[in-house]
Each structure stands twice: as C-alpha cells, then as structure tokens.
Amino acid sequence: MRFSRVLFTGATVMVVVLSLLPFVWFADTSLKTEKEVTSIPPVLLPSGTLDFYRSSIEHYDLLHFIKNSLIVAGSTTFITIMLAILAGYALARLRMRYKGVVMGALLAVSMFPQISIAGPVWRILQHLGWLNSYQGLIAPYVTLTLPLGVWVLASFFRELPAELEDAARIDGCGHLQTLFRIIVPLAAPGVFTAAILVFIYAWNEFFFALLIMTRQSYQTLPVGIALFQGQYTMPWGEIAAASTIATVPLVLLVFLFQKRIVRGLSAGAIKG
Amino acid sequence: MKLSLIRRERLFASALTGPALFIVAVFAFYPILFSFYLSLHRIVLGLPSLGQPFVGFENYRELFQDRIALRSLTNTLIFVFSTISCELLFGLGIALIINRSFRARGLVRAAVLVPWAIPTVVSSQMWRFIYNDKYGLLNFLLFGAAESRYRAWLADPFFAFLGIIVADVWKASSFAALLILAGLQTIPDDLYEAARIDGASAWQQFRRITLPMVKPAILVALLFRTMDAFRVFDLVYVMTQGGPADSTNVLQFYGYKKIFAEGLMGYGSTISVLVFLITLTLAVFYIRLVGTRLFREQA
Structure with missing residues (x-):
C-alpha cells in the first residue's frame, strides 16, 4: 500500500513538472539579459530585468499585436456566443425538424481540415474586400468556433428543468423573452464556459491569421510571434517576452476556471 | 390549435x-x-491574364507524380499515427492520475491544462528554443558544457521530425486526458468494490473494469485527436518550414505553400480535396466504431 502511494505521488509530480517546466523555462528566459540568454551553463535565476519586454514593445510593436488579438478574439467570442445561444437553445429545448442533421453538420465543421477551405475562404474575403481587416478574420473564426459554442451551450441548456418554458409562458413571456430573461441567466455558468473556450481558440489561432492578415498593422499576436526576426540572430529574449504575454492570460484562465474548462471540453465531446 | x-x-x-x-x-x-471546383482548373494567382481554364483531372494526375506531395502525405500519416498513439497512452495515464482524489487535485488538473491552453505558436517557439544548437536546454541536459558535442537537432531530418512529434505530444496529451477522464468518471465505484471483494488484483480491475468502461471515451479522444493531428501546421511553419529537405513537410503546410506562397490556387486545391477526403473517410469509420459501441452498451 505504501509503495503504491509513493509511486502515485511520484507520477503526479512528474506529470506536473513535465507540463509546466518547458513554459516556465521560456518565461524565465524572458526575464534575462541578452548575455544570460546565451550563456552556457544556462542561468537558472535571471536578473529579473524587463529589458526584453521593453524592447519587444519598442522594436517589435508588441502592443499593436496585442490590440489586434484583443479585438479579433473579443469580437469572435461575442458574436459566436450570441449565435450559439440562439442555436443551442433551439437544438436543446424546442421541437424542431432535422435536429440530428444540424448537430451532425456542426460537429463535422469542427473537424474540417483548415486547408480544405482555406483557398475558397480567401477568395470570398478577397471578393468582399475583407482581406487585411478585422471582420475578414472574425468571420472564419466565428464559423470555426460555432460548433464548439453550440455543443457546449446545448448541453448546459438541456440540464435545466423542463418546466421552465411552461411556467414562463403561463406568466405571458414570449419565446425570446423566455430565452434571455430565464434560460440564459440560469445557464450563465455554461455561457461563461463556452465563452472561455471560444476566446482561447480565437486568441491562439494561427493558420487563418497568417493567410488573411498579410499587413503587419492587422496581424494578431500568434502571427507576430511566429514572424519575429532579428537583424543577425534570432531575438529569443523578445520572442520569449511576447510569448509570455500571450500565454499568461490563458494560464490565469486555466487556474481560475479549471473545473469549468474540464466540464466544457468533455460536454462537447462525450455527452452529445 | x-x-x-x-x-x-x-x-x-x-x-x-x-x-x-x-x-x-x-x-x-x-x-x-468550391475547393473541388478550383482543383479542376488552372489558376495562378499572380497571372490573372491566364484566366481559369478548365483542365479536368490534370491537376490530380500531377499530384500523384509530385514527389514532395507524396512525401508530405507519408509524413502526415506517420505524424498522425505516432502522435495519437503516444497521446492516448499518456492521456490515459494522466487521466488515471487526476481522477483519484487527493489534496491539491484542482491545482494538478490546472497544471495539466497549461500545455493545452498555450498558443501553438508559442509552444513551437518554446521547443525550438529548447532544441537550439548553441544554447538550447536539450543540448545542455544531454552534453553538459561540452559545447563541441552540441547538435543542431532541427537541421537533422530524423530529429527534426521527432522534435515536432515531441512538441505535439506534450501539447495535446492533456486534451486526450480530459476526454478520457470524463469517461472514467462515469464508472460506478461499486464495480471496483465488488471486484475487490472477489479478490481481483489492481491489474485485473484495470483490465476487466476500467479499460472496457473507458473504451468509448478513448475512441472519442482518438477521433478528435486524429482530426486535429491531420491539421498540423503551426509547429512545422515555426520550427522547420517543412525542412530539412522536406523531411518534416506535411500536407497542410505543403498545400499552404502551393496556394499562398506560389499562388497555384488550382493545383494547391487538389491537396485541400485530398486532405478532406482522407479525414472524411477516417471520421466516418471512427464514428461507426463509436456508434456501435454506444449502441451495444445501451442494449
């Protein structure tokens, strides 16, 4: 018994260390000086200077990338959640034809390889004059996050007691009123969960951002980080600084809302 | 009424x-x-004067003689197979750990989620830095301060491919773990209790209860991870650009290069169609597998 406990604790510690260590090392690098980054043996405790943060803001326009990412990910989250509330409600609680087909079609979209739609999406956006514009990136992001949003919200809506609509109708509530006055407030944790997942997706996405935002003034943080180039050497310190800034909000979300995220991810996949 | x-x-x-x-x-x-339509035409983005002549299946004939395309296909298949086997294995292990109740379980679960939450571009740059030939952590861990023995991992065809696999497994195992965890949580405790009373060993309990009961969850994880592994792009773009000598080229990266870097919208679209057909076939196959399992359980 005692042996198995030691084994279990050891395995747990190892999983935690392996999960965190690579990123901790990168965040550590962002606090070093130019000299410390390249030193052998590596410096474990950095001098804690913020030089690389300053430099990535001054020389690499980091704040601009952050602003673009916030606009794109924020708008995507808002639009996807609004549309997913409507669709998820209908699929979870209303009588409707072809429900299975609609759910299946949405699930299929979540599995589409991006390359299969990239060319045509690019041409549609070009036709609309939406290349290098926020709406040009928001449109495909909404498309690709809708399945996740609808599945998660539908699974939360389904769990509310069935009598809610009847009670609301007796009190004279219309359909839309019932949805926004009663169902959405009661399923607020679900709405919040879906919003976190959609935001993380849109904040992290790289492929479409790379295709659609070819002008630097519109590029998002992942594109910026991927394309950081120094004049002679790789600017590792600046890359690490920008990466840390891109990741810390997500790490905070994960530590604050771990339960919700776990539930949301498995709700989308298993229960449906 | x-x-x-x-x-x-x-x-x-x-x-x-x-x-x-x-x-x-x-x-x-x-x-x-529309991708299918485009793949039947010759379209060069930089030369609009050529128009869009219909060429039938000409592009496809070219595709099957394109060495790099075939290389990308085999690379993608090897990548998909090796990453998902590792991810399911580690995922199962992690799920078994975080399913047990102990103090600080919430914190452990959150820590496991960190690789999943990190932007792929960030994790790509992070691993690229770890693999760095002059001051990367990997070289130091393996060779200490003996700098003459340091290797340029990403310049070696085999290690570059392996490096990308490691980076993907690190990032995606936690997602597989979460899906499998959801399956573990549906197993009622009395099953284990009954087994214990009958004198079943821990291994027997795992083989006869845990494994069969989480099988549907594992299949769902398999489905989602497979579809995702076919989309591998960020790691290749940031870490190797498909090199050295196309050893890490994969379908999505090759398609991207053809369509957007070389402007071959028609020819590149054959890759789009090919990737779609492969993943569609696999998805249908998996869903059938999951479907019959779920059905059998209900019966």
Whole structure:
C-alpha cells in the first residue's frame, strides 16, 4: 500500500513538472539579459530585468499585436456566443425538424481540415474586400468556433428543468423573452464556459491569421510571434517576452476556471 | 390549435438556428465544394491574364507524380499515427492520475491544462528554443558544457521530425486526458468494490473494469485527436518550414505553400480535396466504431 502511494505521488509530480517546466523555462528566459540568454551553463535565476519586454514593445510593436488579438478574439467570442445561444437553445429545448442533421453538420465543421477551405475562404474575403481587416478574420473564426459554442451551450441548456418554458409562458413571456430573461441567466455558468473556450481558440489561432492578415498593422499576436526576426540572430529574449504575454492570460484562465474548462471540453465531446 | 402551436415553435426554432447555419454554410460547406471546383482548373494567382481554364483531372494526375506531395502525405500519416498513439497512452495515464482524489487535485488538473491552453505558436517557439544548437536546454541536459558535442537537432531530418512529434505530444496529451477522464468518471465505484471483494488484483480491475468502461471515451479522444493531428501546421511553419529537405513537410503546410506562397490556387486545391477526403473517410469509420459501441452498451 505504501509503495503504491509513493509511486502515485511520484507520477503526479512528474506529470506536473513535465507540463509546466518547458513554459516556465521560456518565461524565465524572458526575464534575462541578452548575455544570460546565451550563456552556457544556462542561468537558472535571471536578473529579473524587463529589458526584453521593453524592447519587444519598442522594436517589435508588441502592443499593436496585442490590440489586434484583443479585438479579433473579443469580437469572435461575442458574436459566436450570441449565435450559439440562439442555436443551442433551439437544438436543446424546442421541437424542431432535422435536429440530428444540424448537430451532425456542426460537429463535422469542427473537424474540417483548415486547408480544405482555406483557398475558397480567401477568395470570398478577397471578393468582399475583407482581406487585411478585422471582420475578414472574425468571420472564419466565428464559423470555426460555432460548433464548439453550440455543443457546449446545448448541453448546459438541456440540464435545466423542463418546466421552465411552461411556467414562463403561463406568466405571458414570449419565446425570446423566455430565452434571455430565464434560460440564459440560469445557464450563465455554461455561457461563461463556452465563452472561455471560444476566446482561447480565437486568441491562439494561427493558420487563418497568417493567410488573411498579410499587413503587419492587422496581424494578431500568434502571427507576430511566429514572424519575429532579428537583424543577425534570432531575438529569443523578445520572442520569449511576447510569448509570455500571450500565454499568461490563458494560464490565469486555466487556474481560475479549471473545473469549468474540464466540464466544457468533455460536454462537447462525450455527452452529445 | 395544438398543431399550429407546434408549427410556430418549429418556425421559431428554425429562425434561431438560421444565422449560425448561414455562416457555417457560407464559410465552411460552400468552400469545401468550391475547393473541388478550383482543383479542376488552372489558376495562378499572380497571372490573372491566364484566366481559369478548365483542365479536368490534370491537376490530380500531377499530384500523384509530385514527389514532395507524396512525401508530405507519408509524413502526415506517420505524424498522425505516432502522435495519437503516444497521446492516448499518456492521456490515459494522466487521466488515471487526476481522477483519484487527493489534496491539491484542482491545482494538478490546472497544471495539466497549461500545455493545452498555450498558443501553438508559442509552444513551437518554446521547443525550438529548447532544441537550439548553441544554447538550447536539450543540448545542455544531454552534453553538459561540452559545447563541441552540441547538435543542431532541427537541421537533422530524423530529429527534426521527432522534435515536432515531441512538441505535439506534450501539447495535446492533456486534451486526450480530459476526454478520457470524463469517461472514467462515469464508472460506478461499486464495480471496483465488488471486484475487490472477489479478490481481483489492481491489474485485473484495470483490465476487466476500467479499460472496457473507458473504451468509448478513448475512441472519442482518438477521433478528435486524429482530426486535429491531420491539421498540423503551426509547429512545422515555426520550427522547420517543412525542412530539412522536406523531411518534416506535411500536407497542410505543403498545400499552404502551393496556394499562398506560389499562388497555384488550382493545383494547391487538389491537396485541400485530398486532405478532406482522407479525414472524411477516417471520421466516418471512427464514428461507426463509436456508434456501435454506444449502441451495444445501451442494449
């Protein structure tokens, strides 16, 4: 018994260390000086200077990338959640034809390889004059996050007691009123969960951002980080600084809302 | 009276799903068909004067003689197979750990989620830095300060490929773990209790109870991870650009290069169609597998 406990604790510690260590090392690098980054043996405790943060803001326009990412990910989250509330409600609680087909079609979209739609999406956006514009990136992001949003919200809506609509109708509530006055407030944790997942997706996405935002003034943080180039050497310190800034909000979300995220991810996949 | 009520409800439901379905139709389903249409034409983005002549299956004939395309296909298949086997294995292990109750379980679960939450571009740059030939952590861990023995991992075809696999497994195992965890949580405790009373060993309990009961969850994880592994792009773009000598080239990266870097919209679209058909076939196959399992359990 005692042996198995030691084994279990050891395995747990190892999983935690392996999960965190690579990123901790990168965040550590962002606090070093130019000299410390390249030193052998590596410096474990950095001098804690913020030089690389300053430099990535001054020389690499980091704040601009952050602003673009916030606009794109924020708008995507808002639009996807609004549309997913409507669709998820209908699929979870209303009588409707072809429900299975609609759910299946949405699930299929979540599995589409991006390359299969990239060319045509690019041409549609070009036709609309939406290349290098926020709406040009928001449109495909909404498309690709809708399945996740609808599945998660539908699974939360389904769990509310069935009598809610009847009670609301007796009190004279219309359909839309019932949805926004009663169902959405009661399923607020679900709405919040879906919003976190959609935001993380849109904040992290790289492929479409790379295709659609070819002008630097519109590029998002992942594109910026991927394309950081120094004049002679790789600017590792600046890359690490920008990466840390891109990741810390997500790490905070994960530590604050771990339960919700776990539930949301498995709700989308298993229960449906 | 009652009929019209139902009809009104159905109408309202259609109105609610309408906007979502419209967007998905325009930006996902129509593009799939459009990719097929494009793949039957010769379209060069930089030369609009050529027009868009219809060439039938000419592009496809070219595709099957394109060495780099075939290389990308085998690379993608090897990548998919090796990453998902590792991810399911580690995922199962992690799920078994975080399913047990102990103090600080919430913190451990959050820590496991960190690789999943990190932007792929960030984790790509992070691993690229770890693999760095002059001051990377990997070289130091293996060779200490003996700098003459340091290797340029990403310049070696085999290690570059392995490096990308490691980076992907690190990032995606936690997602597999979460899906499997959801399956573990559905196993009732009394099953284990009954087994213990009958004198079953821990291994027997795992083989006879845990494994069969989480099988559906593992299959779902397999489905999602497979589809995702076929989309591998960020790691290749940031870490190797498909090199050295196309040893890490994968379909999505090759398609991207053909369509957007070389402007071969027609030819590149054959890759789009090929990737779609492969993943569609696999998805249908998996869903059948999951479907029959779930069905059998209910029966």
